[in-house]
Amino acid sequence: MMTSDKGTGRRLVLLSGDDKSNEKCRTFVFHNEDHTLGNALKSIICRYPDVELCAYSMPHPFEPKMLLRIQTYGPSxxxxLRRGLRDLEAICDHTLSVYEEELIQFKQASM
Incomplete structure (x- = not known):
């Protein structure tokens, strides 16, 4: 396993213990992340038909990192992970947009 990358500022690290010959099976370490990102990403990625397994864990409450494991049937x-992050970003953008529109309508109705 890679050591902490606190000095480099890297937030995402590919676990070095993974079998490099199998691109379909990887564990990623997200530094300074928790259940908020872990659960959201897992929920999105698990729905992809080409994903065999997606799970996340928090090694310890005092260790500020989240591990995400992805195993697929086909793609790497x-x-x-890239697709999941893009989809999560799109969901967040949509949620923010709908919220801002509703807030404007609420403020106009309150006047």
């Missing part, structure tokens, strides 16, 4: 785990 890195590609699936």
């Amino acid at each position: 785990a890195v590609d699936i």
Whole structure:
């Protein structure tokens, strides 16, 4: 396993103990992240039909990192992670947009 990358500022690290010959099976370490990102990403990625397994864990409450494991039937785990992050960003953007529109309507109705 890679040691902490606190000095480099890297927030995402590919676990070095993974079998490099199998791109379909990877564990990623997200530094300074917790259940908020872990559960959201897992929920999105698990719905992809080409994903065999997606799970996350928090090694210890005092250790500020989240581990995400992805195993796929076809595409590389890195590609699936990229897709999941893009989809999560799109969901967040949509949620923020709807909230801002509703807030404007609420303020106008209150006047």
